[in-house]
Amino acid sequence: MRKPIIAGNWKMHYTVEEAVKVAKELKGLVKGASADVVICAPFIQLPALVAELKGSNVKVGAQNMHFEEKGAYTGEISPGMLEALGVDYVVIGHSERRQYFNETDGDINKKLKKAFKHSLTPILCVGESLEQREAGTTEEVIRAQVVKDLEGLSADEAKEVVIAYEPIWAIGTGKTATSEQANETIAAIRKMVADIFGAEVADAVRIQYGGSVKPSTIKEQMAMSDIDGALVGGASLLADDFAKIVNFGV
Ligand SMILES: O=C(CO)COP(=O)(O)O
Numbered sequence: 206m207r208k209p210i211i212a213g214n215w216k217m218h219y220t221v222e223e224a225v226k227v228a229k230e231l232k233g234l235v236k237g238a239s240a241d242v243v244i245c246a247p248f249i250q251l252p253a254l255v256a257e258l259k260g261s262n263v264k265v266g267a268q269n270m271h272f273e274e275k276g277a278y279t280g281e282i283s284p285g286m287l288e289a290l291g292v293d294y295v296v297i298g299h300s301e302r303r304q305y306f307n308e309t310d311g312d313i314n315k316k317l318k319k320a321f322k323h324s325l326t327p328i329l330c331v332g333e334s335l336e337q338r339e340a341g342t343t344e345e346v347i348r349a350q351v352v353k354d355l356e357g358l359s360a361d362e363a364k365e366v367v368i369a370y371e372p373i374w375a376i377g378t379g380k381t382a383t384s385e386q387a388n389e390t391i392a393a394i395r396k397m398v399a400d401i402f403g404a405e406v407a408d409a410v411r412i413q414y415g416g417s418v419k420p421s422t423i424k425e426q427m428a429m430s431d432i433d434g435a436l437v438g439g440a441s442l443l444a445d446d447f448a449k450i451v452n453f454g455v
Contacts, residue, residue: 207411209240209427210367211237211451213441214268214296214415217247224250225257227444232261234448240434242451244441245296245328245348248282255291266294266328269302272315277322284316288323293378295320296436298354299330310353321362328367328436329354330415331394335374343372344393351397363402364409369436370394375416377438384422387414395431402454420449427453 219227224246225252235242245266246254271281287295297320298313313329320327331350333343347370353418355363370391375382382390391412399407414426426432441447449455 207331207433210243210411210413211240211438212243212245212266212294212413213447214217214438215442216268216438218313218442219250221250221253225253227442228254228257228263230444231448232258232263233235234444235263235451238262238451240451243294245282245294251290251292254272264293266296267292268296268299270295270316272312272319284319284323284325287325293326295327297327297329298443300332300371300376301441310350316357317336317358326365326367327355328369329369330369330436332373338372338374347390347394348397351394352401355401360402363398366408367411367413368394369413369415371415371436377417379417381422382414382415384425384429387426388431391431418450420446423450424454440448
């Protein structure tokens, strides 16, 4: 049985003070949740969130990191810095980073490998654009991402990667993929993982859906055979809404 995992991606929102306020409220609302719960926040919020959420069941994640250990990379944050802070997760290859910051599958692959060296669980984002879906190339596009992004990982590492299927056309648009559409593509991703790492890894790997997830959509999404959780943007910003999602709509 795969344990569900619900992660919030706060993107570029909140001051440190505001973030701590939401985290404080959230931890009280999700006590005893059956899913793993993660908040992926901007770098400067991470120390305060780790301190605030210590001893709770809410884990802290970053939204990106560099793949190098250290050096002349102005403005970047290294995997070791995150590990030393007590951060547990890191989002890798979000479509906004691929699109606006030119991240390639090569970069993403290096980051995934580095995450494991620093005890960080990667949340790897994959997904197609609207044009690609309309052209019928969704699976081809995602297969290329999955193959390149996971290249060279051991089976044990691959099992630990959380994959987030986020169709770009469903992010922040209010257009959720139907639960059937999401489940179908996620099942296809599981098959891709099986083709590379075998059935045991594919069966263990957790695959989330992301894109306009709300308290009103999560119950149906979680009832699908292959959807193991959600990566939530906008609806993770308010503790009440996010807690409802963590509790599968209740
Ligand atoms: O990109 C997302 C999470 O990483 C999804 O964002 P929204 O939930 O705001 O559509």
